[in-house]
Amino acid sequence: MDVLVDRCAGLDVHKDTVMAVVRRPTPDGTGRTQEVRQYRTFTAALRELRPWLLAERVTQVAMEATGSYWKPVWHVLEAEAGYELLLCNPRHVKNLPGRKTDVSDAAWLAQLLECGLLRGSFVPSPVMARLRDLTRYEKKLTEERTREIQRVQRVLEDAGIKLDSVASDLRRDGQVRAGDARGADRRRARPGGAGRLRADPDAAEDSRAAAGARRRVERAPRAAAAHAAGPHRPPHRCDRAARCAGGGRGRPFSTSVDLLRTIPGLGPRTAWVFLAGAGADMSRFPTAAHLASWAGLCPGNHESAGKRPSGRARKGDTALRTAMVEAAWAATRARTTYLGAQYQRFRRRFGRGGETKAIFAVAHTMLVMAWHVLAAQQPYEELGVDYFTRRQDPAAHARRLAREIEKLGFDVTLQPHAA
Numbered sequence: 001m002d003v004l005v006d007r008c009a010g011l012d013v014h015k016d017t018v019m020a021v022v023r024r025p026t027p028d029g030t031g032r033t034q035e036v037r038q039y040r041t042f043t044a045a046l047r048e049l050r051p052w053l054l055a056e057r058v059t060q061v062a063m064e065a066t067g068s069y070w071k072p073v074w075h076v077l078e079a080e081a082g083y084e085l086l087l088c089n090p091r092h093v094k095n096l097p098g099r100k101t102d103v104s105d106a107a108w109l110a111q112l113l114e115c116g117l118l119r120g121s122f123v124p125s126p127v128m129a130r131l132r133d134l135t136r137y138e139k140k141l142t143e144e145r146t147r148e149i150q151r152v153q154r155v156l157e158d159a160g161i162k163l164d165s166v167a168s169d170l171r172r173d174g175q176v177r178a179g180d181a182r183g184a185d186r187r188r189a190r191p192g193g194a195g196r197l198r199a200d201p202d203a204a205e206d207s208r209a210a211a212g213a214r215r216r217v218e219r220a221p222r223a224a225a226a227h228a229a230g231p232h233r234p235p236h237r238c239d240r241a242a243r244c245a246g247g248g249r250g251r252p253f254s255t256s257v258d259l260l261r262t263i264p265g266l267g268p269r270t271a272w273v274f275l276a277g278a279g280a281d282m283s284r285f286p287t288a289a290h291l292a293s294w295a296g297l298c299p300g301n302h303e304s305a306g307k308r309p310s311g312r313a314r315k316g317d318t319a320l321r322t323a324m325v326e327a328a329w330a331a332t333r334a335r336t337t338y339l340g341a342q343y344q345r346f347r348r349r350f351g352r353g354g355e356t357k358a359i360f361a362v363a364h365t366m367l368v369m370a371w372h373v374l375a376a377q378q379p380y381e382e383l384g385v386d387y388f389t390r391r392q393d394p395a396a397h398a399r400r401l402a403r404e405i406e407k408l409g410f411d412v413t414l415q416p417h418a419a
Contacts, residue, residue, distance in 0.1 A: 001115045002115065003032070003114050003115065004114065004115060004116035005059060005060050005113055005114045005115075005116065006024070006025060006059070006114075007022070007023070007024045007025075007056060007057050007058050007059055008022075008023055008058060008059065008060045008061070008062070008110055008113045008114045009021065009022045009023070009053055009056070009058045009060070009061045009062070009083075009110060009113075010023075010061075010062050010063070010105075010106045010107060010108070010109030010110030010111075010112075010113060011061060011062070011063040011073065011106060011109070012063075012064070012102050012103075012105040012106035012109065013041075013063050013064065013066050013069050013070050013073050014041070014066070014069060014102070015041065015069050016040060016041055017038055017039065017040060017041060017102075018038070018039045018040075018041055018046070018049070018073060019036070019037075019038050019102040019103060019105070019106040020036070020037050020038070020039060020049060020052075020053075020106060021034050021035070021036050021103065021106040021107045021109070021110045022034060022035050022037075022052075022053070022056045022058060022110070023107075023110040023111065023114055024056060024057075032114075034107060034110065035056075036103055036106070036107075037049075037052065038102075041069070041072060041073065043072070043076060046072070046073060046076040046077070047076060049076075049077070050076070050077060050079070050080050053077075053080075053082075053083060054080065054082050054083075058082075058083050059083055059084065060083060060084045060085075060086060060113055061077065061083050061084070061085050061086065062086045062088055062109045062110070062112070062113045062118050062120075063085075063086070063087060063088065063109070064087075064088055064089075064090045064093060064109070065087050065088065065089060065090060065121060066090065070087065074087065074123070085120075086113070086118055086119075086120035087120055087121045087123050088109070088118050088119070088120065088121065089121055092118070092119070093108065093109055093112060093118065095108045122284060122294065124276075124279070125279070128275070128276055128279055131272065131275060131276035132276040132277065132319070134276075135269075135272055135273050135276045135319070136276075136319055139319070253272075253275055253280055255377075256271070256275055256280040256374060257271045257272065257275070259373050259374060259377065259378075259379055259380075260274060260275075260370055260373060260374070262373065262379040262380040263331075263366060263369050263370060263373065263380045264331045264334060264337045264338075264339055264380075264382075265327045265328065265329075265330040265331025265332070265333075265334075265339065265366065266327045266331070266366060266370070267327070267330070269323075270323045270324070270326070270327045273319060273320060273323040274320060274323065274324075274370060276319075277295070277317045277319055277320035277323075278291060278294075278295070278317075278320060280374060281374075282371055282374045282375040283375075285371065287371075288367070288368040288371040288372060291367060291368075291371045292364055292367050292368065293314070293316070294316055294317065295316040295317050295320050295321055295324070295367060296313055296314055296315050296316020296317065296318075296321050297313065297316065297321055297324060297360070297363055297364045297367050298313060298314075298364060299313060300312045300313055300314050301314075313360070321363075324363040324366055324367055325359060325360065325363045327363070327366060328343075328359050328360075328362040328363040328366055329359060331343075331362065331366065332358075332359065332362055335385065336385050337382060337384075337385060338382060338383035338384060338385065338387050339362055339365065339366065340385060341385045341386075341387060341388060342361075342362055342365060342388075343358050343359070343362050345388060346358035346361050346362070398414055399414070402414060
């Protein structure tokens with residue numbers, strides 16, 4: 001195979017060590033040779049790796065995306081401008097079975113690189129990396145707080161206090177008092193109390209009438225109650241920190257957030273997750289299909305012998321994919337929008353039990369909308385709930401409905417209205 005990169009290097013990155021292989025031409029120019037070195041992953045040792053790569057006149061360096069171990073190596077090596085760094089998908093660089101060693105893995109990377117068979121993955125900028133850490137940490141805090149509230153709810157249920165049966169939310173301005181169930185029940189009727197009532201006040205009164213209830217509720221873990229009683233918004237205010245990470249007072253991402261919020265169902269929190277995952281510059285994705293493929297929000301491409309055994313979606317950015325699916329659920333609740341009409345259309349197409357597929361398709365549509373909104377720097381324009389009916393042929397639609405009615409055993413005559 002032709003050699004396209006004259007001098008290159010492959011790095012097999014581990015937690016404590018980095019195996020580096022440099023491939024270069026032989027002195028007589030008739031073949032290829034390689035040199036192997038091993039370095040520790042400490043910053044001082046990695047700084048010794050950079051001058052060696054420059055001394056060997058390496059133009060490209062490839063490494064696998066192995067968990068988070070590649071990040072410190074990448075940060076140290078990217079400080080030099082004498083070579084190009086490529087972060088490769090591990091699925092694209094699988095070595096032959098039975099030949100698995102650190103040296104062979106690094107050499108295999110270098111061989112693929114010198115033949116031009118490797119393609120670099122998208123690496124976020126430092127600002128985007130900080131946004132990712134902030135938004136994902138905030139999501140973890142929200143999930144942990146929800147679990148604590150569920151633990152308190154189980155203790156109340158064990159005590160026979162069925163607040164969940166009469167109130168939509170156990171929190172009062174984000175607070176749950178596990179040790180005072182009677183007070184929690186009394187807050188139900190006040191504005192800002194434990195959500196809205198699901199039953200009449202008598203049922204709410206019966207929900208806390210249980211022998212020994214207070215004594216059993218006292219067993220609720222105080223740590224869980226204290227955690228659940230925290231403010232609804234995390235104390236560190238990740239959204240404000242994200243804006244600071246986006247450029248301080250200039251806030252270069254604020255315009256992108258405002259543009260994304262014009263899409264129905266896509267709120268400010270999801271907009272920040274989108275910017276942390278894909279960024280505000282859509283030029284890195286040639287088309288919206290490239291963005292959907294990178295995020296894992298498009299059908300899989302698997303064909304053999306002319307058959308497609310599965311359309312399972314490929315893996316992608318988990319945080320972005322989850323956020324877009326959650327936004328799709330919110331967008332489909334409005335029946336007067338294009339997304340709501342598309343959801344109903346997909347549900348009819350996929351049949352019974354096709355809600356998950358329909359939501360996934362709507363999330364893909366919203367991701368495509370986000371790409372066009374940011375690429376054109378124009379707000380989203382609502383297409384309308386009647387978008388699909390405007391595009392279809394009325395006569396063909398009438399004939400299709402007539403055939404469905406005829407299958408039920410009725411005769412149908414199509415007669416247009418008199419003008």
